[in-house]
Amino acid sequence: MLDQGGDYLFALKANRPAMLAEVAAFFADPPEALAAHTTTEADHGRIETRHHRVTHCVDWIFGDRAEPGAPAMPGLATLACVIATRDGGPPSTRYYLSSARLAPQAFAAAVRAHWAIENSLHWVLDVTFDEDRARNRADNGPENLAILRRLALNILNTALPEMPVSRKRKRAGWSDNFARSIIGQMR
Template identity: 40%
Template sequence: MRGFQALFEIVPDPRRANVSHALPDILLIAFAAVLCGAETCVDIAEFGEAKREMLGEFVEMGHGTPSHDTFSRVFRLLDPSAFEAAFRRFTSAFAATLERQGLAGPIIAIDGKSLRGALDTARCTMPLHLVTAWAADHRLILSQCRAPNRSEVTAARTIIALLDLTGCIVTADALHASRKTASAIRARGGDYALVIKGNRGPLHQAIQTLLADPDPAQAASTSETAHGRYEERRAWVAKTPPDWAQLYGFEALCAVARIDSLRRSNGREQTDTRYAIFSRLLPPHEALRVIRAHWTIENQQHWLLDVAFGEDRIHTRSDHCAENLALLRRLALNLLQHDPRKLSIRAKIKRAGWSDHYLSSLLAQMR
């Protein structure tokens, strides 16, 4: 827990100097509460009171536990950029200890998610929209950024500019398949794997023509059966003509891929074909792995945040509160994903609430 406090000491305290509770202590109590399933500032205050004896071993409790108003005021006023910088500082150090997987190197998926409950219905505002960078191979959230005016593309480029992408391959869906995003990734030392759809008309058409009749013998394929559903995928990769990078404006464009998928479920069969562009030439099996890895951001991050942490039903929305609490949930998910116990995320959250020893072991990862 001392590691957590040291990590967040760099975050400026937005309150006046004469306060009863130090900011790192407030953040530690709040983080521990989120690990145990707390959703709101009222929940966090109740957790602090219930766990006062345990938390007193690590946090100064001379003035009692902070009230829900104190937690609310801190998270409303706390600078999200400074808070996220401390978060990124921890995840960068943590990610450096993880092993490289596959020929493509680390795969960083970028995608956005709305917090559906974080809106003011009386003012007909849109819900808060956040974009995250996700280390797909290691199930680790690297960074979070609020989408200004719900512009996911702008937020994605902000995140890209903050990360060292040397040796990484960055994936994104068709929304981000733009020349500026590709150049931003290359400027940070990374390679890209971007899905291309009809919004990139001429390029999309050219890829379709290039891969119109691929040789089945040159394909890489995978198949799996789970939950009563059968899925089969095949991928082809082709080098692009030398002039394509300049012709279509995508820096370092050197390869394209076609991915055919077939799904059978409940007696129904569905087929789909997708295309992607790459700045690094990969064999078909590795290109297929990279494109598949992108979608782990949906089922191993977004889905878990909604189902295990109840993110979509949380109505916190004042000032910066929703954004800052969302960052704590993502930090909590990082720790729970890497806890070695063979339990679901939901079970780990409950166990943390029931067992002080288990909660302390989770917090000990903050070093």
């Protein structure tokens, strides 16, 4: 990825407990003031405030204090933290590692872009196509069906954009004429 000009932005989760604890301790009491950016969004009847903080001081995470067996993070340039609060409820804190040297505003945009992909693709595939319950496990079957689901989703997304995908899928199953009209809109 890095050798082809791309960057990574990984969420740091509990499967690396020592690294997560070190990064959490760092953000709890940083040695210097950190660059920060706050966003507030009102969506789905709730208000969410996100406080983003980033640091480019990453050398301490490796060396003697590193977790044994921890994966090497080549090109690590940014550690970041998001503290999100919904409607005055308890805050949730997430930590991220990135190879890009991100300002807080750029980090906030990158994290939101990731969730946009999650919400617009993976959620739709799971809910509309019931992908998580697929039981095909042999050979190339899972990959082939995943490609067909994404192809079908792309076709459904481009045809009749004002109608929900789930409704278009159901109508195409009921009516051959409607299915032909959806397929006929492919370009």
